[in-house]
Amino acid sequence: MPQNPSAPSRKPPTPRERARARTIDDIVRLGREHLALHGAAALSLRAVARDLGVVSSAIYRYVENREELLTLLLIDAYDELGDEVDAAVAARPEADFSGRFSALGVAVRRWALREPARYGLLFGSPVPGYRAPAERTTGPGTRVIYALMALLDGAYRAGRLAARGGQAAVVPPLAADLGRIRRDMGLAVPDILLARGALVWTSLFGAISFEVFGQYGADTFAAPDELFAHHLAALADLAGLGPSADPAGGRTE
Amino acid sequence: MPQNPSAPSRKPPTPRERARARTIDDIVRLGREHLALHGAAALSLRAVARDLGVVSSAIYRYVENREELLTLLLIDAYDELGDEVDAAVAARPEADFSGRFSALGVAVRRWALREPARYGLLFGSPVPGYRAPAERTTGPGTRVIYALMALLDGAYRAGRLAARGGQAAVVPPLAADLGRIRRDMGLAVPDILLARGALVWTSLFGAISFEVFGQYGADTFAAPDELFAHHLAALADLAGLGPSADPAGGRTE
DNA sequence: CAACAAATGTGAGCACTGCTCTTGACTTTC
DNA sequence: GAAAGTCAAGAGCAGTGCTCACATTTGTTG
Numbered sequence: 318m319p320q321n322p323s324a325p326s327r328k329p330p331t332p333r334e335r336a337r338a339r340t341i342d343d344i345v346r347l348g349r350e351h352l353a354l355h356g357a358a359a360l361s362l363r364a365v366a367r368d369l370g371v372v373s374s375a376i377y378r379y380v381e382n383r384e385e386l387l388t389l390l391l392i393d394a395y396d397e398l399g400d401e402v403d404a405a406v407a408a409r410p411e412a413d414f415s416g417r418f419s420a421l422g423v424a425v426r427r428w429a430l431r432e433p434a435r436y437g438l439l440f441g442s443p444v445p446g447y448r449a450p451a452e453r454t455t456g457p458g459t460r461v462i463y464a465l466m467a468l469l470d471g472a473y474r475a476g477r478l479a480a481r482g483g484q485a486a487v488v489p490p491l492a493a494d495l496g497r498i499r500r501d502m503g504l505a506v507p508d509i510l511l512a513r514g515a516l517v518w519t520s521l522f523g524a525i526s527f528e529v530f531g532q533y534g535a536d537t538f539a540a541p542d543e544l545f546a547h548h549l550a551a552l553a554d555l556a557g558l559g560p561s562a563d564p565a566g567g568r569t570e
Numbered sequence: 571m572p573q574n575p576s577a578p579s580r581k582p583p584t585p586r587e588r589a590r591a592r593t594i595d596d597i598v599r600l601g602r603e604h605l606a607l608h609g610a611a612a613l614s615l616r617a618v619a620r621d622l623g624v625v626s627s628a629i630y631r632y633v634e635n636r637e638e639l640l641t642l643l644l645i646d647a648y649d650e651l652g653d654e655v656d657a658a659v660a661a662r663p664e665a666d667f668s669g670r671f672s673a674l675g676v677a678v679r680r681w682a683l684r685e686p687a688r689y690g691l692l693f694g695s696p697v698p699g700y701r702a703p704a705e706r707t708t709g710p711g712t713r714v715i716y717a718l719m720a721l722l723d724g725a726y727r728a729g730r731l732a733a734r735g736g737q738a739a740v741v742p743p744l745a746a747d748l749g750r751i752r753r754d755m756g757l758a759v760p761d762i763l764l765a766r767g768a769l770v771w772t773s774l775f776g777a778i779s780f781e782v783f784g785q786y787g788a789d790t791f792a793a794p795d796e797l798f799a800h801h802l803a804a805l806a807d808l809a810g811l812g813p814s815a816d817p818a819g820g821r822t823e
Numbered sequence: 824c825a826a827c828a829a830a831t832g833t834g835a836g837c838a839c840t841g842c843t844c845t846t847g848a849c850t851t852t853c
Numbered sequence: 854g855a856a857a858g859t860c861a862a863g864a865g866c867a868g869t870g871c872t873c874a875c876a877t878t879t880g881t882t883g
Contacts, residue, residue: 331880331881332879332880333829333830333831333879333880337830337831356695356696357695358611358697361868361869361870362869362870362871363868363869363870364869371831371832371833372832372833372834373834373869373870373871374832374833374834374835374871374872374873375831375832375833377870377871377872378830378831378832379831382870382871383869383870383871434695436695437694437695437696438695440695440779440783441690441694441695441696441783442609442610442687442689442690442691442693442694442695442783443609443690443694443783444611489796489797489800489801490794490796490797491797492794492797512797512800512801513804515797515801516773516777516801516804516805519773519776519777519779519780519801520769520772520773520776520777521776522776522779522780523772523773523774523775523776523777523779524769524772524773524776526693526772526775526776526779527772527775530693530694530695530696541743541745543742543743544742544743544744544745544765544768547742547765548765548768548769548772551766551769551808552769555804555808584851586850586851586858586859590859614839614840614841615840615841615842616839616840616841617840624861624862625861625862625863626840626841626842626863627842627843627844627861627862627863627864628860628861628862630841630842630843631859631860631861635841635842636840636841636842
């Protein structure tokens, strides 16, 4: 199955290759619909094959197995989330760090509430028996954290990021891959604030997860927009971005 | 199927009822093992029946369907987590609020890391097609948030909880069930700090979830104990518990 | 253009799942 | 002892992931 596009094969795509790519795109599109409708663990290759108008076994000509389709959908979702977050952040002035942070948080929440099942695939409990291949998912999977870290670094370089609060003196040990991100991006922000950034990152996703996965009774933590904006302002404060420069910056739209 | 124990039926349990209860306990125990081994979505009634040494259809004499078993396991997990958290909190002096908060966070994290699949059932993406019945799960499901809220309320009444940070003046709107908790518990702590408590609550679970569900590459947010303790101290600060009174309070064991 | 070979589609089949239903056996109660 | 209630067994249905032998389509090449 010669379909490795990473090797620099300069050949123009043959019609066969084009048809194949189009079919795979169709499969991913149909899979995305099923995912959004019924959740990750209920994704059925046979159902996708039916919708594709083909017998069930034919799917395996294009997708190795169910895991592979899940990986494709994982990358697809990461990319869409990353695109929306990047666009939302870029829409704010470069120097408006707290505004950009707020935009990032609002964009993640909006995408999560619009695509709960896909959000669950990315940030929920892992699909049983499925292990995301790191070499294919780390790239798109780290776009949002990269955006946040770039934001914090920019604010730090501009002198707009200040350590504050109780135990700033205690330098925390960074997690392995957090150190890797620091190196890869050449971050100038000190470890204390980077750890704060990681906490803010996980806190943001914690708040959103509680809202998206409403496990409890009805809506224990179904935060309305205003409460989320309030949380977001507190997180900006925690990150060191200080009391928000634009008090209305947390509005949803 | 007269098995409702909530009605005040004073009848002593007949041998049949005892045997039946024992069998259901066995099923829950086996289900717990399968859950811990293979995850929630992979829980199979047939497999449980095999382990029970009985034919597959016999399971349905004791458990209505797969959802019912999941509900039983959900309650089981909530209770175990609640017990451990309560015990950890009670082990600290009543007036040591930040110590109790730290103990709560450490207990949740320890349980989550020890029981990742069960943690995923409680706080991960919802199992497809399964909706937890509120009337049976809200009770055990709110034990930890109740413990946290009681902690904050006690600190507030003792004059040890202070609003701090930027936008303390902005009173956030509380989520529906958060207001219910406030009423049910007769909390004295003002809404601003209660909202902070909710943020701290979601942040705590966000940090733990990222660690338990290691979706990314290897261990992007596999926080070592020290980093988690650092986060916990920041969250205590955010909750208004002030800079930790016991700097070593965040230790794991 | 014809022939070939690769790519693609087909249908049967295996092992698994949740769940239902009928049948037979057993236990408690009257 | 008979009636009523309970339980286990096994067959069966519809669904799943996945494999394999076979048939068909299709692009390329002699």
